[in-house]
Amino acid sequence: MPRSLSNSTHCNLSRTFFYDLYMGVSPAHSIVLSFEDARRAVERQAAQVQAPAPEQVDLLSAVGRVLAEPVFADRDLPPFPRSARDGYALRAADLSRLPASLKVVGEIKAGARPEEIPSHIAPGQAASIMTGAPVPTGADAVVMVEHTTLRPSTRGDVVEIAGSVAAGANVVPRGAEARQGSQLLDRGLRLNDAAIALAATVGKSGLNVYQRPRVALLATGDELVEIGAAPGPTQIRNSNSYSLAVQVREAGGEPVLLPIAPDERQALRRLIEEGLQSDLLLITGGVSVGRYDLVEQVLSEMHAEFFFTGAQIQPGRPVVSGRCGSRGAGAPARETATEKPGTYFFGLPGNPVSTMVTFALFARPMLEALAGQSPRKLTFLHARLKSEIRVKPGLRRFLPAIISGEFDNAEVERVAWQGSGDIAATALANCYVVIPPAREHIAAGEWVAVMPR
Numbered sequence: 001m002p003r004s005l006s007n008s009t010h011c012n013l014s015r016t017f018f019y020d021l022y023m024g025v026s027p028a029h030s031i032v033l034s035f036e037d038a039r040r041a042v043e044r045q046a047a048q049v050q051a052p053a054p055e056q057v058d059l060l061s062a063v064g065r066v067l068a069e070p071v072f073a074d075r076d077l078p079p080f081p082r083s084a085r086d087g088y089a090l091r092a093a094d095l096s097r098l099p100a101s102l103k104v105v106g107e108i109k110a111g112a113r114p115e116e117i118p119s120h121i122a123p124g125q126a127a128s129i130m131t132g133a134p135v136p137t138g139a140d141a142v143v144m145v146e147h148t149t150l151r152p153s154t155r156g157d158v159v160e161i162a163g164s165v166a167a168g169a170n171v172v173p174r175g176a177e178a179r180q181g182s183q184l185l186d187r188g189l190r191l192n193d194a195a196i197a198l199a200a201t202v203g204k205s206g207l208n209v210y211q212r213p214r215v216a217l218l219a220t221g222d223e224l225v226e227i228g229a230a231p232g233p234t235q236i237r238n239s240n241s242y243s244l245a246v247q248v249r250e251a252g253g254e255p256v257l258l259p260i261a262p263d264e265r266q267a268l269r270r271l272i273e274e275g276l277q278s279d280l281l282l283i284t285g286g287v288s289v290g291r292y293d294l295v296e297q298v299l300s301e302m303h304a305e306f307f308f309t310g311a312q313i314q315p316g317r318p319v320v321s322g323r324c325g326s327r328g329a330g331a332p333a334r335e336t337a338t339e340k341p342g343t344y345f346f347g348l349p350g351n352p353v354s355t356m357v358t359f360a361l362f363a364r365p366m367l368e369a370l371a372g373q374s375p376r377k378l379t380f381l382h383a384r385l386k387s388e389i390r391v392k393p394g395l396r397r398f399l400p401a402i403i404s405g406e407f408d409n410a411e412v413e414r415v416a417w418q419g420s421g422d423i424a425a426t427a428l429a430n431c432y433v434v435i436p437p438a439r440e441h442i443a444a445g446e447w448v449a450v451m452p453r
């Protein structure tokens with residue numbers, strides 16, 4: 001079910017670099033951007049897409065989905081002043097002289113009914129209290145049981161306290177976490193364990209979430225066969241559609257695998273047109289400079305607008321990003337009120353590692369936006385490099401690596417690979433080491449940026 005885009009502007013001529021970068025052009029010339037500019041170009045487009053239609057699902061099915069309704073507090077949180085410790089509820093002022101002896105006037109369990117709670121703690125009194133139990137009126141602090149000694153006596157128990165506490169210690173006041181009616185979760189949030197717990201706290205057994213966008217996956221290449229077929233001696237199996245299907249699912253989309261497209265104009269165009277019926281089209285292969293790399297040409301013939309046709313990264317340099325109308329008309333000038341203004345597409349380089357990296361860097365934020373998720377910036381973790389790395393400068397590199405070590409001693413090491421076609425080496429990797437374009441040599445022991453995978 002296609003979704004419409006809120007804003008679309010088309011142009012064929014590049015007036016300024018900024019205009020080219022953000023509004024898109026036909027690639028009469030190539031548009032190769034730095035990694036950061038390419039990422040921002042996608043983010044800028046992603047900010048314009050509309051959220052999908054919502055659907056109701058039960059609470060546990062909502063994990064990993066994107067929230068389509070705000071969630072409010074149905075009562076104050078906590079709903080009563082809550083003790084954060086096992087100990088004694090008392091008046092902090094009674095501990096101005098130490099040690100203090102206070103008369104124990106009751107015991108309050110978690111879940112104690114109102115009639116089981118001492119009505120008031122007067123000066124010189126304390127009530128034994130458990131974590132999660134309501135603090136009675138009059139008391140303004142809880143002293144941890146570890147700092148007390150109970151002295152039973154026939155005239156009633158007395159508790160001796162050796163240390164003082166400030167007023168408010170170990171008491172969470174009613175409504176301190178949230179006031180009744182206040183918003184706890186916003187639309188666009190990807191629901192994780194804490195968000196589901198919060199929804200449970202306010203009594204939600206089901207949630208409105210956005211429908212998953214459909215993402216068409218189109219592998220191109222005469223050398224490719226489907227995984228069920230027996231490959232000839234010079235053929236290989238299509239694996240990119242499968243890595244992408246996994247990445248699409250993880251990012252909140254519904255993958256739609258199209259048949260493999262040959263390196264032939266007409267057949268490729270028909271399959272691209274089919275893919276543009278989905279909410280997002282991901283094409284792999286056929287985007288570099290070889291004679292049979294036809295993806296960009298076919299999209300140009302379809303009047304697609306291009307945001308970039310390359311990024312200064314490795315692997316993945318020939319990555320293409322743009323938008324195209326589903327009936328071959330990219331020009332929103334031809335739009336009618338009922339016609340879809342265009343589907344975003346990415347042409348990802350066919351080398352399996354390039355495909356995975358460029359999805360993570362560029363296609364993912366667009367997919368998340370189409371899934372209704374609020375935008376988030378790409379941030380990297382950091383670890384110490386185990387063995388030195390030497391590369392040619394000029395490109396930002398994302399090299400398959402293994403992060404290991406324990407606690408504060410995260411270490412990272414490249415996996416030995418045969419280049420961006422080496423899927424076997426990459427299957428061993430749990431992250432990418434990110435090398436800035438200016439660096440040629442990074443010594444062992446240096447802190448480096450890491451992108452998990």
Ligand code: AMP
Nearest residue numbers: 219221237238239240285286349350351
């Ligand atoms: P291309 O980007 O079309 O020049 O392809 C680059 C390399 O990736 C070539 O070695 C292709 O055989 C390989 N390749 C392209 N598409 C796929 C795919 N779907 N699955 C596995 N390998 C692929």
Ligand code: MG
Nearest residue numbers: 220221285286
């Ligand atoms: Mg190819």
